[in-house]
Amino acid sequence: MGYDIERFEGDVDEELLCPICNLVLQEPLQAPNCEHAFCSHCILEWLAQQQTCPVDRSILMSNQLQPVPRILRNLLHKLNIRCKFCSDGCHAVLKLEQLEIHEQECECNPKRPVPCDQGCGLHVPKDQFTTHNCLSELRAYVDRQSDTIRTLQQEVRNQSNELADVKRELRCLQDGIRALSVRIGRPPLSMGSSPLGNEDEEIVRWTSRLTMARVSRWGGMISTPDAVLQAVIKRALTESGCPNSIVSQLMENSHERHWPRGLGSLETRQVNRRQYENYVCKRIPGKQAVVVLACDNRHMDSDLIVDPGLVMIFAHGVE
Numbered sequence: 001m002g003y004d005i006e007r008f009e010g011d012v013d014e015e016l017l018c019p020i021c022n023l024v025l026q027e028p029l030q031a032p033n034c035e036h037a038f039c040s041h042c043i044l045e046w047l048a049q050q051q052t053c054p055v056d057r058s059i060l061m062s063n064q065l066q067p068v069p070r071i072l073r074n075l076l077h078k079l080n081i082r083c084k085f086c087s088d089g090c091h092a093v094l095k096l097e098q099l100e101i102h103e104q105e106c107e108c109n110p111k112r113p114v115p116c117d118q119g120c121g122l123h124v125p126k127d128q129f130t131t132h133n134c135l136s137e138l139r140a141y142v143d144r145q146s147d148t149i150r151t152l153q154q155e156v157r158n159q160s161n162e163l164a165d166v167k168r169e170l171r172c173l174q175d176g177i178r179a180l181s182v183r184i185g186r187p188p189l190s191m192g193s194s195p196l197g198n199e200d201e202e203i204v205r206w207t208s209r210l211t212m213a214r215v216s217r218w219g220g221m222i223s224t225p226d227a228v229l230q231a232v233i234k235r236a237l238t239e240s241g242c243p244n245s246i247v248s249q250l251m252e253n254s255h256e257r258h259w260p261r262g263l264g265s266l267e268t269r270q271v272n273r274r275q276y277e278n279y280v281c282k283r284i285p286g287k288q289a290v291v292v293l294a295c296d297n298r299h300m301d302s303d304l305i306v307d308p309g310l311v312m313i314f315a316h317g318v319e
Contacts, residue, residue: 001026002022005017007082009082010080020042028076029043034056080093114129122141161260164307215312218317219317234248254310258310294309
């Protein structure tokens with residue numbers, strides 16, 4: 001739809017009127033051959049129903065529309081028009097090209113955001129200011145931010161799982177290269193020079209010193225251990241000889257928010273419970289806790305293991 005001709009001061013040339021709505025052209029487009037100009041909204045709505053020029057009925061497709069010539073745009077921009085908020089008290093008369101910016105910032109614009117002076121700090125549309133409730137608005141704002149945080153946390157978990165999958169594939173590739181080297185009678189390719197290779201060997205040496213564990217009561221798993229319990233388990237890990245490079249990461253993975261997809265919620269844990277017996281678990285000395293390392297559990301589905309591993313803490317049931 002175009003601009004109401006009554007808003008303009010002075011005469012408006014008929015060439016500046018849209019043949020469809022008979023109002024002053026707004027965001028005009030023209031047909032390439034006959035050069036008839038229309039409001040963009042009007043002509044696109046017309047062509048959605050029939051593919052002909054509204055004036056001369058020549059064939060016209062929406063993808064053929066073109067911007068109007070500069071001379072026509074200049075004629076439109078020079079027209080003097082009253083602000084659409086004149087009924088709300090604005091008496092400004094300005095050039096058409098300045099209209100959009102003015103109306104966005106117009107003091108009489110009932111939708112213009114204004115800062116709340118009651119202490120919440122939010123910006124509220126002017127026409128909603130009298131019904132604005134700081135408490136309910138802040139609650140809604142907090143809810144939106146919480147949703148955003150949950151979405152970002154899920155994205156982080158997904159990316160962590162993808163990274164773990166890549167590292168697991170890399171380890172399998174390294175194992176395959178070593179096995180192939182042995183079969184053909186050549187020394188294995190040196191992978192110990194990389195930080196990942198050195199770390200793997202250190203983890204394997206440490207886990208080989210731990211005793212196997214059997215969990216008889218998976219329902220006793222503590223999925224959200226508090227800081228005190230985590231500190232106790234972390235100290236036990238360190239005293240057992242766990243490589244310093246993975247202690248912190250293992251402890252981060254003791255909380256369900258860092259667990260893989262297959263353990264990430266109570267529902268998924270119930271679905272996958274039968275697969276727990278397939279875990280290779282090592283006992284954390286003296287504690288009702290086990291460490292489930294990725295290097296010991298390559299047989300497990302990627303949804304049930306995370307790199308470099310995870311710590312499971314129990315109220316009881318670790319043997």
